[in-house]
Amino acid sequence: MVDVQGTVADGFEPVRDAFAENFARRGERGAAVAVYQGGRKVVDLWGGTRDADGAPGGEPWAAGTAQVVRSAGKGVAAAVPLLLHQRGLVDLDAPVGTYWPEFKAAGKERVLVRHLLSHRAGLPVLDTPLTPAQAVDGVSGPEALAAQAPAWEPGAAHGYHAQTYSWLLGELVLRVTGRTVGRWVAEEMAGPFGADLWIGLPEAEQARVGRIADVEPPADPATGGLRLRPKKAVSDAYRDPDSLTRRAFAAITPMADENDPAYRAAELPASAGIATADGLARFYASLLGDLDGTRRLFAPATLTLARTEESAGPDRVLVVGTRFGLGYMLHGPASPLLAPGSFGHPGRGGSLGFADPEAGISFGYVTNGMQKNVTADPRAQALVRAVGAALKG
Numbered sequence: 385m386v387d388v389q390g391t392v393a394d395g396f397e398p399v400r401d402a403f404a405e406n407f408a409r410r411g412e413r414g415a416a417v418a419v420y421q422g423g424r425k426v427v428d429l430w431g432g433t434r435d436a437d438g439a440p441g442g443e444p445w446a447a448g449t450a451q452v453v454r455s456a457g458k459g460v461a462a463a464v465p466l467l468l469h470q471r472g473l474v475d476l477d478a479p480v481g482t483y484w485p486e487f488k489a490a491g492k493e494r495v496l497v498r499h500l501l502s503h504r505a506g507l508p509v510l511d512t513p514l515t516p517a518q519a520v521d522g523v524s525g526p527e528a529l530a531a532q533a534p535a536w537e538p539g540a541a542h543g544y545h546a547q548t549y550s551w552l553l554g555e556l557v558l559r560v561t562g563r564t565v566g567r568w569v570a571e572e573m574a575g576p577f578g579a580d581l582w583i584g585l586p587e588a589e590q591a592r593v594g595r596i597a598d599v600e601p602p603a604d605p606a607t608g609g610l611r612l613r614p615k616k617a618v619s620d621a622y623r624d625p626d627s628l629t630r631r632a633f634a635a636i637t638p639m640a641d642e643n644d645p646a647y648r649a650a651e652l653p654a655s656a657g658i659a660t661a662d663g664l665a666r667f668y669a670s671l672l673g674d675l676d677g678t679r680r681l682f683a684p685a686t687l688t689l690a691r692t693e694e695s696a697g698p699d700r701v702l703v704v705g706t707r708f709g710l711g712y713m714l715h716g717p718a719s720p721l722l723a724p725g726s727f728g729h730p731g732r733g734g735s736l737g738f739a740d741p742e743a744g745i746s747f748g749y750v751t752n753g754m755q756k757n758v759t760a761d762p763r764a765q766a767l768v769r770a771v772g773a774a775l776k777g
Contacts, residue, residue: 386412386431390447393426395774402770403429406763411602413753414445414594415734416661417767422744423674427771428662434594436752450580450593450660451750452642456737457657458549459729460581460667462501462690462711463681464557464568470686473560476501476710480552483559484526490533499538500545500552501711502694506534507552508545508628508701513637520640520650522564525551535628536700542708543628543700546732547635550654566651577670577678580663584651593658595643598733599753601762618758621703632701657731664737664748668728672739672746687741691727702758719759722747722772733757736764743775 386407392400399419406412414432418425433442434449468474474483476498481488487495492505499505510525511532518524529551535543545552557565566584574581585593621629640647642656650656659667666675671687673680682690695708699718707714712727719730721738722745728738733754739746749764 388429388431389445390416390427390429392429393421395777396426396771398770398773398777399427399767400429402766403431406766407432409602410763410766411599411753411755412751412763413599414449415749415751415753415763416445416449417749418660418662418665418747419771420665420669420675420746423669423672423676425662425665430661432752434752436597436599436754437595445594448580448592448660450589450658450663451735451752452593452596452648453657453659453664453735453737453750454655454731454733454754455546455657456659456664456729456731456735456750457583457653457655459712459737460569460573460657460659460664461553461565461583461653462729463573463667463671464565465497465501465553466686466690466710467572467681468557468560469689470683476689480505480556484530484555486527486530489531492534492538495534495538497556498694498710500549500556502708503542503545503549503699504539504695505545505552506536506538506541506543507532507548508543509535509631510548510635513635516636516638516640516647519636520647520652522554522651526555529555541700542695542697542706544632544702544706545654546632546701547654548632550652553653554651564651565653573667573670573681574663577666577675577681579659579666579670581657581659581667583653583657585645585648585658587645587649590645590648593648594752596733596752596754599755601755618703628701629703659735659737659748659750661748661750664735664750665746666748668737668739668746668748672741672744691725691741706759713759720765720768722768730759730761730764734761734764736761736768745771745775747771
């Protein structure tokens with residue numbers, strides 16, 4: 385039995401029950417979940433060990449433990465170009481080459497800023513994968529993408545830019561602001577709103593971050609004892625070395641050590657975002673407004689942009705049908721959130737952050753046991769369902 389720490393407000397007890405059940409039935413090793421309602425924290429729970437690969441009885445998860453959240457960092461980084469648009473510094477319908485002239489090469493003159501955010505740019509793979517050292521140097525990724533041709537006509541289809549999103553978004557922000565995306569997040573978003581999240585972990589925060597590990601999901605009695613695995617279509621596509629699916633996730637080869645301090649310090653929002661559960665939830669609460677009496681980040685028009693559907697249907701990388709707004713996954717079968725108006729982003733293996741404006745809910749979940757899923761982790765989904773049950777109750 386895991387000793388669940390933290391608090392829940394009256395009425396949100398179903399979330400604590402689901403969180404405890406994740407350890408008992410769904411293979412959780414160490415995790416935290418936080419929920420805000422109307423800018424007020426109503427759930428703050430944590431439990432297990434901070435290191436997924438540690439021995440039983442290892443150092444316990446603490447209130448401020450952070451973890452690598454992989455693609456959940458995409459949702460954090462997506463706020464940057466939207467806020468730049470809100471401030472009149474970026475035109476979403478302008479060609480990317482307007483801000484990044486070298487990007488115009490090889491038939492990419494018609495790639496728009498909104499195409500980068502909605503995974504319609506046709507650049508989910510690299511013709512030549514980067515080494516881990518090249519991936520974090522801040523130069524090799526943008527140079528490679530500027531030189532290569534798109535895999536499809538930009539804007540004509542969508543496919544998840546699993547790794548290349550880091551360099552596309554990061555270079556755009558750098559060209560417009562003169563600041564890296566990680567520095568912009570720290571100075572304009574995380575710092576002012578007290579959110580413990582980072583795109584590029586400072587050395588002073590390294591000790592707060594636990595170790596992640598890939599873990600096998602347990603047998604689930606609800607499925608007759610079968611292990612929960614990714615959808616067959618996705619797993620079959622991933623096994624094909626020539627597929628867009630496999631090549632998109634293998635843009636960095638060999639795979640980087642995600643527990644390496646150098647990788648954690650790299651500004652890779654597509655794969656190396658780091659956060660506490662409270663940090664993710666506070667970030668999404670800051671988008672909605674009314675957080676601790678501070679100003680909101682998104683104006684109403686920007687909030688509409690974030691969750692207005694830009695891409696929907698068969699995803700050329702993830703194979704299954706996906707839905708995206710500008711930078712955010714939207715509620716749907718591939719990534720169920722709280723309600724049709726919810727927007728956010730999961731991280732491969734488990735983590736999830738999202739907001740639902742109609743319910744005034746912002747949600748953050750982080751874990752160190754990375755299971756075999758891309759968008760709909762069963763532990764995160766159990767917590768989302770419990771939030772919905774609490775609201776109905």
